[in-house]
Amino acid sequence: MINPTFLEEVDRFDASLEQEATGIQRGEQESPDVGEGLTFSDYRRYSPGDDTRLIDWRLYGRTGEYYIKQFEEERSLTVHVLVDASASMDYGDPDIDTHKFEFGAKLGLGYAYLTAEAHDDFKFSIFKDRPERLDAGTSTRGEVLGLIDRVNETTPRGETDFATALESYAGLINSRSLIVIITDCLGDLDSLESGLASIAQNDVILIQLLAPGEVDPNPAGDTIFEGVESDVSQRTYFGGRLLEQYRNRVDAFINDVEARTQRLRITHAFVPTDQDFFDAFAATWIG
Template sequence: MTIEPDFLDELARFDAALNRESTALRQGDQRSPRIGEGLTFSDYRRYSPGDDTRLIDWKLFARTEEYFIKQYEAERSLTVHVLVDASASMDFGDGDAHKFEAAARLGLGVAYLTAEENNQFQFGTFRERADRLDAARSNRGELFALIDQLNELSPDGEADFERALADYAGRIGSRSLVVLLSDCLTDPEEIATGVAALARKDVDVLLVQVVAPDERDPPAVGDALFADPESEETRRSYFSGSLAERYRERLDAHVDTVSNRVTELGADHVVVDTGTEFFDAFASVWLQ
């Protein structure tokens, strides 16, 4: 792992840019629709000029062709829990597109801006269980310590969504947002069971599914040996154009199934291509 702390300074500029944009649109401090403005959906109201456009429900617009704003119950004090999948399948991708590194950077970014919003964060990884890494300080020094820990961590083993998330749910004792970052390469029903354990009246869940470019479009051509990094099972196949197309269709279907199952539970789901420029990827998570 080669996470450099410099990107935290870039995040500060990112946050400042959001504040400038907000000032141009409306009075008051900029807040993420989730962090700082409450997590519990209350009602809809029609969009009025000057409203924060990021609060528009675009899915509702697609159905009605009218602009509606999501309203949330006011809640200024919350804890944001960041959990990064550290299983072996996350040890994939080159450079900045490495899945675990990309997920860790996104999670650190969420933690950083959470602290900037004067909220508390907790940061951990999960495999068969969830392990908390932070020391409950929720400040910049804490983030530097987390970067050091993450740089020393090597993804391995298997992720057990059901066990790890059910166990973690028992540790949450206050109003919270849980941000899960994973490649979700397991049975969607197991993911849904884990998310269901977390999701309750006072807990919101955002599942960030990371996909590496070489995962979407494997560079293999012809006779190739594929290996499962978690089970170490291998399979030889002739990776032709038609097989590659079927592979992409199955991957897309898996992503859709994961999305459908967790959104049915009231959670949110966003897919991040790890080959995307970091701040574009981060914006898709922070503004979700």
Template sequence: MIDPGFLDELDRFDTSLKRLSNAPLQGEQQSRDVGEGLTFSDHRRYVAGDDPRLIDWKVYARTEELFIKRYEAERNLTVHVLLDATASMDFGEGETHKFEYGAKLGLGFCHLTSEENNDFRFSLVGDSAERIDTGGSSRGEILRLVDHLNETTPSGDGDVQTALESYADTIHSRSLVLVVTDALFDVDDVAAGLAALARNDVLVAQVLTPEELGPETAGDAVFEDPESDETQRVYFGGSAAQRYDERLQRHIEDVDDRCRSLGVEHELVNTGADFFDTFANLWLGMRVGQERAKR
């Protein structure tokens, strides 16, 4: 179960986070983009093709030269959290449980986003993307989401490509999209879904448990597929363990390569790591990536 008390700890933790960043996502911050907005920026000389409605005629009256007015576009950021709710996410013991660990990461993003006067959206990804927030973008809304997530049991094998593609069609302004998933899908499907989102700033947090990253099982073992409930008894060790490790590492690298080719940030998350250290890495890494993109 997700204890909402972690939000209070996150508030204290956020003080140090703010000292480490420029707060580039604050809702009251003005964009560097210039266009028609609310806040006057400066003048520049009129050139053929400029909108004549932007000509400052008062300046013309004084100088007999044509200048246009430029404005800084003021805009808020919307953070979209897409949390994998397929059966493979229902794995791990206690604090290492993938779905709960991933849910806390998403809730943390929503919480700090709300504190910065920005909006958030929260959806569960399965065969489709099911939006579970009500649009409140407040602490009360986050507590309601905690209750909803505590009542959710990940299930099914999902259709990640269709879910992400359909959700992308609902985003109508440039946003930050946090995708929390173990990415244990066909890599082509993952890439196709992310490609649809890639016109936004996208961060993929690939959550895997310590047991998945380095199984300690040795000898005769029974493996269960959480999506089909099928089981298989095998001898796990030696060459079998090596093949498992090689296949998993290759899959992780394939996901990372596809993300890089799409301009999507990708972070591998070990759910055995300290939650707040992981959160800080994702939150600050996302900010650095956005600042780099501006340049």
């Protein structure tokens, strides 16, 4: 189960996020006629570094508080978070933060939380063979807390179809977007590459998660391996040369995923789920 207290760690990223967000806003509003030709959207509290020309002084006179006028351009960035909820993500020990789905969902929720703090929009979905949106469309801190409950009610199951899921999601993107995909990438890598190609015209980061037991398994001797997304099982003697071959194949698998993302000019980040959450988020956060 995901405890909302992890957001206290995410809060440590506020300063860098605000610097980035206000820098974008200042860049978009170089004109002395601030807001001219733009559609008024909403108000938000003034933060140090905001353009003072956007302060609503009439509202200040009534409330004694500084509020900034928001225009549509300020909320033009949408962050799309997609978390793999297939059976292979239901792996690991949640007591030591190695359960893949929960760890990955926390990374995605961290993106949603900081996006809301920056007054941008986020959309949060899980996917297997198709995307399933979990957020209610409000892009607020309260919505993130509600998402934690919905994620906790989710049990990963079924097989992943990267191409079908991502290609169908591509049709839902209609604005400047950052797309964060969180998955173990276990499945058909040609399908993964095809799905990524369908959204590669946007800014995309692929966060690849693997648990310690997948990267460097402990069993030795006579061992039964069971498929996590199929009924296939295999009994073999595991150790020595076979263990070395397994580790080499895992390294080749991670390198293959990275090579495919590089061809598409997509950011790839590999995260082992026994990594400290703050360090993992710091390594993947591109705000």
